[in-house]
Amino acid sequence: MGALLARAGIDTVVLEKHADFLRDFRGDTVHPSTLEVLEELGWLDDFLKMPHQEVSRLRVHMQGTELALADFDQVRTSKKFVVFMPQWDFLDFVAERARAYPHFDLRMRTAVVGLVEERGMVRGVRVVGPEGESEIGADLVIAADGRNSLVRDHAGLLVEDIGAPIDVLWFRLPRRESDPRQALGWLANGKFLALLDRGDYWQIAYIIAKGGMNTVQARGIETFRRDLAETVPFLSDRVEELRSFDDVKLLIVRVDRLKRWFKPGLLCIGDAAHAMSPVGGVGINLAIQDAVATANLLAESLRSGAVTTAQLEAVQRRRMLPTRVTQALQVFVQKRVIERALDGRAPLRVGPALRFYDRTAWLHRFPAQLVGVGIRPEHVHSANAP
Ligand SMILES: Cc1cc2nc3c(=O)[nH]c(=O)nc-3n(C[C@H](O)[C@H](O)[C@H](O)COP(=O)(O)OP(=O)(O)OC[C@H]3O[C@@H](n4cnc5c(N)ncnc54)[C@H](O)[C@@H]3O)c2cc1C
Structure with a gap:
């Protein structure tokens, strides 16, 4: 998000409470939708020079039998594979690229501890960093602080708990x-x-x-x-x-989403707006799609100052469908496959339906399309005007 806004010529401060990105809790998948975004930014070739693996066919071992799960060769996208790369490498790469933009300011070891509000409008954040406590003013605060988001709590935004078993x-x-x-x-x-x-x-x-x-x-x-x-x-x-x-x-694991992703001066995206289950390994990609949509919809207005609440609402409107559909699929898999698999009383078996699926190659494109590209894929339209 920070990289996209700075690229569009908007002064952007990114706050990260840790000293590095070496957090080991977010999975490793970079899906075709994100690879396309990297290509649109002109970063893909360098990204693929970093140590990674490209996997185009996902398989699962079930009760000793290897079965096909998804085949990215058949997906309607120019990038027909998933990249596996530890997320700290991915974030280091993005941060290094973003630092090349003069409007980008990444402050590590700087934790948001509260919001600065005036008459119901968010005007900035209170932070604790290496120099102690201070305030940072902003035309717009974007909360991308994950599934335990402090910002969404402080903003009093209502959370709908969808549940994860x-x-x-x-x-x-x-x-x-x-x-x-x-x-x-x-x-x-x-x-x-x-x-x-x-x-x-x-x-x-x-x-x-x-x-x-x-x-x-x-x-x-x-x-x-x-x-x-x-x-x-x-x-x-x-x-x-x-x-x-x-x-x-x-x-x-949590699966939830905000009823409203915004209030005047504040927008939540990624897990802060909709905490994702690990199922399908799609949360990172959905978060990035939110960022691309946000930049597409808001960058032009942000260049000349604040954005309206109606514009923030437009971001939620655009991203709600992919969020709902992806979370519904995750909940379905959690309940119908994983919960059953964990319940020793009614173990999953490799029956005729699964064998038919395994043998029928054209069916493998559907989960790959849903996971790899998803609903309403976003493309970078925001300006490149650093
Ligand atoms: C066990 C597990 C495995 C998963 N595996 C995958 C996978 O393989 N692939 C996939 O796509 N998704 C996976 N997911 C989902 C994925 O982790 C999330 O959907 C994704 O990380 C959301 O990205 P985000 O940027 O919104 O939040 P996060 O990745 O959580 O990033 C939030 C950032 O904000 C920082 N932060 C938090 N609070 C503050 C604060 N107060 N001040 C400053 N900084 C702060 C954090 O340090 C962190 O760097 C998994 C989830 C779980 C639970």
Whole structure:
């Protein structure tokens, strides 16, 4: 968002509370819709020079059988693959590009702690940074502070909790040369794991029922290791490297959205407006699509000063449909596939319907299209006038 506005010639201050982008909780996927945005910005060639993997066919291992999930070769887009890259590399890349714009000012270790409001209008933010506490005035504050957004709380915007029946345990195990490449989903005996290939290690997401961490811990690390080895057999030679639950981080999954994404002087985008589940790995891309739409709709007006509430409403109107549809699909998969998969009483089986889907290649384009491009893809129309 900051890069797009600075590119359009608007003085933009981006505030990040951490000292770096090395946060390990956001997944690694960069979908075709985002690759197209990078291309439109003229950044794609350099982006693809960074270490990454290109995956055009996603597969899942279910009860020992490998099945097709999605085929990006068939997607209606010029970029027919998903890039897997740790998100800190992606954000470092974007930040470095944005720094080339004279209107871009990224302040790390600077946390927003409150809003500056005058007669119901947001006029800026209160921050705590390396120099202590201060205020930053702004024609528009854009809250992109994620699913635990402090800004949306302080603004008193109403949240509709859609609910997520799952949480995620997040940990690493070493990767060996003989291991398969991106073997993403593993589903067996009531256990569901996703593996991200990060070169010399696997980043592993182990899906559990919401609030189930206590149960997992009560069963002990030995049982946890055994479950892991049974679900992903090639990991059995290294599960001992998980010494205790201290090596396992609990990530709380939320699916919610604001009823109104804005108030005078303030707009929420990304997870701050609509927290996304990890299902489909689409949250990052949806957040970027919000940013592109926001720049397209607001940049021209912002160049000459403030924007109206009606313009902020137009951003929400434009992005609400993709948000609703994507969240509805995530909720469907959470309930109908993942919850069932985790429920040992009615385990998922590789039945005739799944076998038919696996054999019928043209069907694989539909999930790929939905995940890779989505509803109402955005293209960069905002000015390049730094
Ligand atoms: C377990 C899990 C796995 C996921 N995996 C994927 C995946 O593989 N692919 C995918 O596309 N999506 C994935 N998602 C969803 C994805 O993480 C989010 O949808 C996406 O990160 C939203 O981006 P964002 O920029 O809105 O927020 P965030 O990525 O959360 O970024 C918010 C930023 O704001 C900063 N910040 C927060 N508060 C303040 C403050 N007060 N002051 C200053 N800075 C602040 C944070 O440090 C952070 O850098 C996953 C979600 C979960 C829970």
